Amino acid sequence: MDIRALFDLTxxxxxxxxxxxxxxxxxALGLAQAGAQVVVSSRNQEAVDEVATELRTAGHRAQGIACHVGxxxxxxxxxxxTNGHFGPVDILVNNAATNPFFGPIEELDMGAFQKTMNINLEAAILLSNLVYPQMKASGEGSIIHISSIEGIHASALFSAYNVSKAALIMLTKNQAAEWGKDKVRVNVICPGFVKTKLSKMLWSNENVHNRLIEKIPLGRMAEPEEMAGLAVFLASKASSYMTGSTLVQDGGLLNGPIL
Ligand SMILES: NC(=O)c1ccc[n+]([C@@H]2O[C@H](COP(=O)([O-])OP(=O)(O)OC[C@H]3O[C@@H](n4cnc5c(N)ncnc54)[C@H](OP(=O)(O)O)[C@@H]3O)[C@@H](O)[C@H]2O)c1
Structure with missing residues (x-):
């Protein structure tokens, strides 16, 4: 066995x-560095073109394709x-998400709820169903959903978002149970708090940030790059016996002491 070959996505x-x-x-960068040809997608063609160019300049194969997942x-x-550029899809990372509502469930606007479920959950189901036949025909495939620790523990702020992220975890388990026979593996990553635009309200205010990191055993928020290794692992043969799993990367937050 060559352990490095297990992570190779060429x-x-x-x-x-x-x-x-x-x-x-x-x-996307992690998968490309591991050898995959990567379609970089978001709503904004210019933005995805920029990332794809960055990857190609670094010697990787990449294409930017705009898509509103709703x-x-x-x-x-x-x-x-994607098929036109690179052939059948082997790896799908359902990462796009939205969080339009902050507040308690009794004040939850149903329009915001529908939007959250549509982008965070329904899109993951639809896109999985679109690539599953290709993966089945290829004889293997890896689908990775990006949930959150907000899908595991309660919060007073993120009501609809938490519900959508919890549903992704059960979606993972059901898809894994249904598609294991076709060697299509499905796993879900639950990041803790990561410094990105989505989490800006948690790190842009010093008081909020300090109160947050006090609760995290590793004493800091994560950088986005720290989420890439696990995705490469789940996409690769290194995780060939893993499906239906929920993997938490949270600096120890969920495991933190209550007192
Ligand atoms: N940051 C955290 O602390 C944290 C913690 C746990 C889980 N997560 C999860 O990690 C994932 C990535 O979040 P992030 O923090 O990296 O967020 P981010 O920096 O705000 O990036 C979100 C990405 O999603 C795209 N996007 C948003 N709405 C879209 C739509 N309708 N269709 C297609 N693309 C859309 C955005 O691009 P455009 O604007 O160009 O469309 C952007 O590329 C999400 O699933 C999030 O729930 C994040």
Whole structure:
């Protein structure tokens, strides 16, 4: 056995949604460095072109394709265009997410709830269903959902977001149970607090930031790049016996002492 070969993604085609910045961009770069040809996707063509150019300049194969994951036609077109550039999809990272509402459940606006479920959950189901037949035909595939520790523990702030992220964890388990027979593996990553645009309210205010990091055993928020290694592992043969798993990367936060 060559342990380095287990992580090699040469010749594999990956789609990463929400890859114009933050965690998605870091994962796209990680997959490309491991050898995959990567489709970098988000709503903004200019932004994904910029990331794809960055990857190509570094010697990797990459293509930027705009796709609003809340739009079914755009999801189908994303897969079709990916096939045109790089062939069948081997790796799908459902990373794009939104969080339009902060507050308690009794004040939750149902429009915001629908939007959250549509972008964070329904899109992951639809895109998985679009790539699954290709993975089945290839005889293997890896789908990676990006959930959150907010899908595991309660919070007074992120009501709809938490519900959508919890649902992604069960989606992972059901897909893994249904698709294991076809060697299509499905796993979910639950990041803790990562310094990105989405989490800006947690790190841009010094008081909020200090109160937060006090609770994290590693004493800091994560950088987006720290989420890439686990995604490469889950995409690769190194995790060939892993499916339906929920993997937490949170600096020890969920395991922190209550007192
Ligand atoms: N940051 C954290 O602390 C944290 C913690 C746990 C989990 N997560 C999860 O990690 C994932 C990435 O979050 P992040 O923190 O990296 O966020 P981010 O830096 O704000 O990036 C979000 C990405 O999603 C894209 N996006 C947003 N809405 C989209 C849509 N409707 N269709 C397609 N792309 C869309 C954005 O690009 P455009 O604007 O160009 O479309 C951007 O590329 C999310 O699933 C999030 O829930 C984050």
């Amino acid at each position: 010749g594999k085609t990956a789609i990463v949604t929400g890859a114009s910045k933050g965690i998605g961009k870091a994962i 739009d079914k036609d755009q999801l189908a077109s994303l897969v079709q265009q």
